[in-house]
Amino acid sequence: MKMLLFGASGRTGQVVARLAQEAGWQVLTPAHAECDLADERAVVETVLGSGADVVVNSAAISGLEACLDDPLLAHRVNAMAPAAMALACRHTGARFVHLSTDYVLAGHRAGKKNEAAKCKPVSVYGESKREAELAVLEALPTAVVLRVSWICGNPQKPAFVEQTVARALAGQPLAAIADKESLPTDAEDIARVVLAMAGTKAGGIWHVCAGGEPVSWHDCAVLALQCAVEEGALAVVPAVAAQKRAEVAFFREERPRYTAMNNEKLQAMGIPMPDAAETIRRVVKRYLAYLSRK
C-alpha cells in the first residue's frame, strides 16, 4: 500500500511516516520545497502523480500568530490546499485523511464537545482550519477529518509537556496557563488512528484526543513533573506558577478557553485512547528515554 503524506517533517508527520513504514507502507513524503501547499496546482499534480492509495495531510501553518500575520497564506495552505487534495483524491479514488483542530470550536462553554458541537473559531488559524473541514467534506464526503488537540509525544519536536520537563531538568522557573482547558493528544496515538482510519470506509469528523476530564496546561505541567519524579529524573515536583492567557505577551491571537473534545465516537469504532494522565505519563517516559539516549 502506498501513502502520500504532506507535512512529514512536522511534529505529527514524522511519527505518521515512521509508523506507516513500520506497518509496511510505502510512504511518499514531498518536502515543502518540492510541493508548496500555497501552490494549488502543485498540490493537485502531486496527488494525481503519486499513485497513492491513501493521502494524509498533516501539513499546516499551525502557529496562531503566523496565521494572524498572513491570513491569505493561512487560507491558501490550511484551507485551499486540503480542499484541492480532496478533489484530487475524488479523481484518483484515494482515501483522504486530513488533520484538523479543537480550535475550530468557540470554546465559550465548559465541558467536552462531540463532533456535532457548533463551530465558531475565534482565530484566523481556527477559521482557516474550519474552512478546510467544510471544503474537504464537500469535495469528498468519504474523507476522514481528525480533529486533534495539544499534540505532544514526538521527542524530536518537544511540545509543551516535554518543554516543561526540559525546563525543570535545567532548573529554570516554570509557569503554565491555567485559564484554558482541553485534552492532550499523543502523536503516536494520532498516527495509530490515521492508519486505522485509512483501512476503513468511515468518513466525516472524528475527535482524536485523550479521554478523561479536561485539563489546563498548568494541570499538564504538574502531571508531567510528577511523572518525571516517579521516573527518578527529578527529586521533587518544582513549583509551577499559574498564568492567565492575557499575561502571555507572545499571544497576539486569541486562544479559545474550553475546547476539550469528547472521543467517544472514535472509541465506539473500536479505537481506544488513553486518558490525559496516561497520555502525559507515556509522553514523559518516552522523552526521558530519548534524552538518556542522546
Ligand SMILES: NC(=O)c1ccc[n+]([C@@H]2O[C@H](COP(=O)([O-])OP(=O)(O)OC[C@H]3O[C@@H](n4cnc5c(N)ncnc54)[C@H](OP(=O)(O)O)[C@@H]3O)[C@@H](O)[C@H]2O)c1
Ligand atoms: N500542534 C498542535 O498542538 C496542534 C493542535 C491541534 C491541531 N493541530 C493540527 O495538526 C496537524 C499537524 O500539526 P503539527 O503540530 O504536527 O504540525 P507542525 O509540526 O507545525 O508541522 C507542519 C508541517 O507542515 C509543513 N508545511 C507548512 N507550510 C507548508 C507549505 N506552505 N507547503 C508545504 N508544507 C508546509 C511543514 O513543513 P516545513 O516545516 O518544511 O515548512 C511541516 O512539515 C496540523 O493540521 C495542525 O493544524 C496541531
